[in-house]
Each structure stands twice: as structure tokens, then as C-alpha cells.
Amino acid sequence: GGIITQTPKFLIGQEGQKLTLKCQQNFNHDTMYWYRQDSGKGLRLIYYSITENDLQKGDLSEGYDASREKKSSFSLTVTSAQKNEMAVFLCASRLGNYAEQFFGPGTRLTVL
Amino acid sequence: GQQVQQSPSSLVLQEGENAELQCNFSSTATQLQWFYQSPGGSLVSLLSNPSGTKHTGRLTSTTVTKERRSSLHISSSQTTDSGTYLCAIDRNYAQGLTFGLGTRVSVFP
Numbered sequence: 056g057g058i059i060t061q062t063p064k065f066l067i068g069q070e071g072q073k074l075t076l077k078c079q080q081n082f083n084h085d086t087m088y089w090y091r092q093d094s095g096k097g098l099r100l101i102y103y104s105i106t107e108n109d110l111q112k113g114d115l116s117e118g119y120d121a122s123r124e125k126k127s128s129f130s131l132t133v134t135s136a137q138k139n140e141m142a143v144f145l146c147a148s149r150l151g152n153y154a155e156q157f158f159g160p161g162t163r164l165t166v167l
Numbered sequence: 168g169q170q171v172q173q174s175p176s177s178l179v180l181q182e183g184e185n186a187e188l189q190c191n192f193s194s195t196a197t198q199l200q201w202f203y204q205s206p207g208g209s210l211v212s213l214l215s216n217p218s219g220t221k222h223t224g225r226l227t228s229t230t231v232t233k234e235r236r237s238s239l240h241i242s243s244s245q246t247t248d249s250g251t252y253l254c255a256i257d258r259n260y261a262q263g264l265t266f267g268l269g270t271r272v273s274v275f276p
Contacts, residue, residue, distance in 0.1 A: 096268075145209065145210065147210075156200060158202075
């Protein structure tokens with residue numbers, strides 16, 4: 056088995072601030088994902104990475120940067136936080152294409 | 168793009184009742200997963216079932232690939248089953264999952 060950890064659990068920032076969310080997995084999975092979950096809108100893909108140093112944009116990448124410096128970690132940066140970005144950010148990973156996907160506990164972002 | 172529709176949007180059960188949740192999708196799915204999310208919680212993978220029937224505990228999923236639909240049957244519901252059930256299908260290549268909006272299940276004693 057394995058686990059995905061996300062830090063911080065809660066993140067409070069000011070409008071316009073640059074904020075970084077971190078994700079670590081010990082499954083030794085190749086592919087990692089960042090999703091955003093808004094109430095009433097379901098989960099949407101922000102960025103994904105199929106291997107170390109690879110980055111691919113999802114449907115919602117504008118306003119975000121990502122970094123995959125190690126196989127086990129995947130970071131997401133909100134480049135300039137906006138009040139309409141208050142949401143839960145979920146990290147996920149899986150071994151390969153079409154394999155079962157596992158999720159971390161999430162980071163809840165609040166922008167003041 | 169791919170779309171995933173779940174029904175009903177919400178469901179109220181008395182403990183012990185059975186429930187059937189539906190998931191319809193707009194294109195062929197190579198992978199289909201059912202997830203459970205407790206209020207304020209993360210997603211827990213329940214079943215990975217791109218075709219056929221799979222069981223785990225009191226849950227049974229049946230996916231008919233040609234008809235682009237999947238169902239999740241909960242038998243003998245318990246109060247701890249309360250939460251949101253999400254269906255998701257695989258996008259092309261490694262591009263992650265496309266999710267439905269979920270079915271919110273409330274089980275009362």
C-alpha cells in the first residue's frame with residue numbers, strides 16, 4: 056500500500072498573493088495530478104505529470120504553475136490568488152495509463 | 168469532450184434499504200472508477216470497473232461498456248454510507264479522469 060500526503064491542509068492567503076501547495080506520494084507511481092473541486096462544479100483537472108520533470112496542462116491551468124522535481128512530489132502554485140479561487144485542491148497519482156487513481160486528503164484554499 | 172452524468176443527484180434512504188446509483192458517459196471509457204467522498208473529506212476509491220460486474224463488501228458495480236453506462240448498487244445501507252458517490256471515466260492517454268457531479272446519499276436510522 057501507499058499514501059498521498061498534501062500540505063498544508065488549510066491555506067489562507069491574500070488576494071494577489073502567490074501560494075504553493077505540496078503533494079507527496081510513496082506509491083512509486085509515475086503519473087500525478089492536481090484537481091480543483093468547487094461546490095456544484097465537480098472536479099476539474101489543473102495540471103498533470105507523467106514522469107519527473109514532465110508537466111502537462113489540464114482544462115484549468117491558467118493562473119497556475121506546477122513543478123515535478125522528483126518522482127514522489129508534485130507542487131502546484133497559484134500565481135496570483137483571486138477570491139473566486141476558494142476551493143479544495145486534490146492531488147492524485149497512479150501507476151500508469153488507465154490504472155486506478157488514488158487521491159490525497161486535499162488542501163482547502165481560502166482567499167481573503 | 169467527454170461528459171459524465173450521474174443520477175439521481177440526491178437520495179434519502181432508511182437504514183437497511185438498498186440503493187442504485189447511475190452513471191452515463193458520452194464516449195467509450197477505458198477506465199471507470201467509483202469514488203466515495205464524506206462531507207469535507209477526500210475521495211476514496213471504491214471500485215475500478217471499466218466493464219462487467221465487480222463486488223466489494225455491500226457494493227456491486229455493473230458497467231455495460233457498449234451502452235456507456237455503469238451502476239453502483241448499495242445493499243443494506245448503513246448510516247456510515249452517507250456521503251457523495253462520484254463516477255469518473257478515463258480521458259485519453261494519461262490525461263486524468265472526467266468526473267460526474269455525484270450522487271449525495273443520506274442514510275437515516
